[in-house]
Amino acid sequence: MKKIILIIMAVVTMLGISACGDKQSNQSTVTDDYRYSSYTYDDNAPQYYMAGSAAASETGYYYIDGAPVINNSNMYIYYYDMIKDMTIPLCSKVDCDHRTDECEAYISQNICVGSKIWYHNQRLYMIEKTEEKDILVSYDKTMRDKKEEKTLSINGLSVNKNSKNACITNGKLYYELSGDNSLFICAVSLNSDEQAYVVKEYVSEYNYYERVSLYPIEDKIYVNWLSGVSADKSLYYIEQIDISTDKVSRLCDMNEKYPEISSTIINWNSETYFDKDGNLYFTCVDKDNYMVKKLNVSTGDIKDLYVQELQHEKDYGYVHLKNYDGNYIYIYKGVNLMALSGKPLDEQFKKYDNYIYILDTDGNIKDTVILNNTDEKVSGNISAEFYGGDERCLLIGFSTHDIKGLELSEEEQNLRIKLEDEVFKNKKGFVDVNVSAILDKSQIGSGNITLEPVTPE
Numbered sequence: 379m380k381k382i383i384l385i386i387m388a389v390v391t392m393l394g395i396s397a398c399g400d401k402q403s404n405q406s407t408v409t410d411d412y413r414y415s416s417y418t419y420d421d422n423a424p425q426y427y428m429a430g431s432a433a434a435s436e437t438g439y440y441y442i443d444g445a446p447v448i449n450n451s452n453m454y455i456y457y458y459d460m461i462k463d464m465t466i467p468l469c470s471k472v473d474c475d476h477r478t479d480e481c482e483a484y485i486s487q488n489i490c491v492g493s494k495i496w497y498h499n500q501r502l503y504m505i506e507k508t509e510e511k512d513i514l515v516s517y518d519k520t521m522r523d524k525k526e527e528k529t530l531s532i533n534g535l536s537v538n539k540n541s542k543n544a545c546i547t548n549g550k551l552y553y554e555l556s557g558d559n560s561l562f563i564c565a566v567s568l569n570s571d572e573q574a575y576v577v578k579e580y581v582s583e584y585n586y587y588e589r590v591s592l593y594p595i596e597d598k599i600y601v602n603w604l605s606g607v608s609a610d611k612s613l614y615y616i617e618q619i620d621i622s623t624d625k626v627s628r629l630c631d632m633n634e635k636y637p638e639i640s641s642t643i644i645n646w647n648s649e650t651y652f653d654k655d656g657n658l659y660f661t662c663v664d665k666d667n668y669m670v671k672k673l674n675v676s677t678g679d680i681k682d683l684y685v686q687e688l689q690h691e692k693d694y695g696y697v698h699l700k701n702y703d704g705n706y707i708y709i710y711k712g713v714n715l716m717a718l719s720g721k722p723l724d725e726q727f728k729k730y731d732n733y734i735y736i737l738d739t740d741g742n743i744k745d746t747v748i749l750n751n752t753d754e755k756v757s758g759n760i761s762a763e764f765y766g767g768d769e770r771c772l773l774i775g776f777s778t779h780d781i782k783g784l785e786l787s788e789e790e791q792n793l794r795i796k797l798e799d800e801v802f803k804n805k806k807g808f809v810d811v812n813v814s815a816i817l818d819k820s821q822i823g824s825g826n827i828t829l830e831p832v833t834p835e
Contacts, residue, residue, distance in 0.1 A: 412437070412461045413820070414770040421498060424547035424594030425768075426651070427703040432765035432773060433497035435519075437461050439773050440502060441765045442485055442493045444812040445477045446786060446833050447779075447794045449801070451810075453493060454483040455502075455521060458773060458816070458832055465814055465834045468521040476834070482521065492539035496546045498568060503546065505530060505537050505553070512537045514551060514566070528566045530574055531555070535562065541648055542591035545599065548621055552577070552592055552599060561590050563601070565624060577619065578626045584608075591647040597621055600629075600652045614646055616658065616675055629675050636680065639671070644694070651702035653739065659683065659707060661699050668694040670709065672739070683741040684709060690717035700734075700764040701772065706744065706822065708772065709735040713759040730758030736822055745827045747817065753780035772817040774829070779811040784831045786813065 419436045428434055432441035438459045445454060454476060458465045467476045467483035474481050485493065491505040491512065501516040511531035517524050528551070530537055535555040537544070544553035549569045555562040559582045566574040580603060582588045587606030592599055601617040614632035619625070632640040642662040650660040658673045670684040684707075686697050693714050701708040713730040734747040749760050763775040779786050779794055786794065794809060801807040815829040 413818070414460055417768070417770055422548050424545060424596075425496070425766075426545075426594055427701065427768055428766040429701075429764060430492065430494040430541055430544075431763075433495050433502070434768050435497045435500075439765065439767065440495055440497060441773060441775075441814075442490070442495060443763075443775050443814065444810050446812055447790045447797065448477050448810050448812070449797045449807055450477075452477070452479060453485045454481060455485050455490075455495070456483070456814075456834055457519075458814070460770065463830075463832070465832045467834055470520070487539075491537055492541075492543065494544060496551075498546050498549075501525075503527070503551075503568075505544070507536070527568065528574060530564070530566070532562070532564060532574055532576065540589065540591070542593065545592050545594045547594035547599065548597065550621060552594070552619070552621075554590060554592075559585060561588050563590065563592070563619070563626075577624050580605075587612075589647045591650070593650070593652045595652050595654050600658075601626070602646055602650055604646045612643075612646070614640055614643055630673075635678070639680070642669075645699075649699040651699070651707075653702065653704065657739070659699065659702060663688075663694040668697050670699050670707070672741070681741075683707070683739075684735070684737060686711065690714050692716055696759065700762070701766050703767060703769070703772070703819075705738070705769070706819075707737045707739065708764065709737065710762055710764070711735065712761070715759050732758075732760045732762075734817075736827075745822045745825065747827055747829060749776075749781055749829075751778065751780045752782050752785070767816075767819070769819060771819055773832075774815050774817065776813045776815065777811055778813065781813065784813050784815050784829060784833070786811065786833070787835065790833075 425434055432439055438457055440457050442453050442455050455468050456465050457468060469476055469482035471482060476483060488507045491507050496503040501518060503514060503516045506513050506515045511529055513526055514528040514530055515524055516527050532555060535557050538554050538556040550565055550567050552565045555564055561580040563577045564574050565577050580588055580590055584607045586608060589604040591602045599619040599621060603615040603617060605613040616630040618627050618629050642664050644661050644663050652658055656675045658675055660671055662669045662671055666688060668686040668688060669682050671680060672683045673680045696712040696714045698710050700710045711733040732749040735743055736745045737743055751758060760776055760778050760781060765773040765775060767773050797809045801809055814833045816832050817829055821827040
């Protein structure tokens with residue numbers, strides 16, 4: 379009980395005092411004595427470095443994840459406070475264990491479509507699905523004081539749940555609606571009474587598959603458009619939205635300009651990033667290599683930034699371009715478990731290393747983080763969710779209980795064992811583990827970089 383009361387006091391202290399003390403300008407430098415106190419937070423700048431389920435604030439990160447140990451699929455909203463260096467669920471209930479839908483931090487798919495959140499003007503924004511329409515709502519820093527901000531549905535259409543389908547930049551929300559055989563990019567101002575409107579309609583010419591992703595950078599939004607022709611062929615386009623006029627321009631037809639490269643593109647709408655100089659970082663795979671390529675959209679210059687030789691079939695499924703923060707590119711390489719299929723169990727469950735490679739934009743590896751398990755009965759592959767991060771740190775979530783240096787607390791380990799015993803006894807159900815960690819970016823280049831555990835207590 380004492381522990382729960384302390385957590386509630388922390389919610390009030392960290393979020394309440396911050397709400398009173400933050401500067402009201404678009405740019406604010408926090409004066410508290412903590413390791414990132416010199417960082418200037420710009421509220422108008424798009425948070426291209428954050429994943430959809432996370433948002434940066436003046437002194438911390440909000441993110442959506444499962445409880446540290448849980449036997450259901452519930453998701454909750456957490457806040458990592460950089461000043462106090464701790465993570466808390468946004469719940470004030472005294473007797474809450476933060477593992478059921480009665481928790482105030484519980485986030486359903488109707489409450490938060492696609493588990494996407496934004497932080498703007500000292501409020502949390504998310505898209506809510508009601509019986510009649512989809513709406514944009516906002517909350518204060520503690521997930522209270524709910525306000526209905528905007529109606530997002532147009533002509534009865536709904537917001538889709540794709541990754542990179544919405545962004546807030548310079549006081550406007552851009553988002554996607556799905557229609558019959560069409561996708562619509564729409565926009566609405568957060569700072570006026572303006573109603574939502576359509577920016578562009580994308581019509582499926584081949585009636586197979588359409589996907590559009592949004593990448594906000596400074597005063598523009600890059601658009602990656604994938605138009606599926608068949609199971610074996612897709613068309614790849616790069617477009618750009620000028621947010622001052624909402625004019626959409628075609629920048630590149632990848633199939634026309636780079637026919638050999640376009641046939642090797644993978645994850646066009648997920649593992650791609652743009653920088654302020656108009657460079658696109660994207661992934662390709664051929665029979666020998668997984669590649670991260672760098673294309674300058676204006677000049678057409680293209681080069682390999684990172685090449686991973688494929689040792690086994692489908693190795694490329696275990697290496698991913700995970701994040702770009704304006705300075706560094708983050709590549710995550712796991713263990714190909716398919717390559718171990720059929721081998722003795724003791725070999726399958728060995729401690730295999732997983733790697734985070736940190737590259738500069740010229741492709742030089744500036745640092746490497748090595749992860750491995752401590753439990754020999756657990757699979758060597760460690761799945762990771764990169765929530766992203768600005769110049770201060772990188773927030774990552776893992777779904778493994780025994781990562782060296784990021785182990786669960788004794789209390790959570792005991793709960794995990796108890797729940798797993800119940801699953802085994804009842805022959806049904808499951809147990810999930812969710813561990814959070816940060817990487818302090820001031821360490822990059824030291825050769826001694828480590829991850830710090832920030833899993834909610």
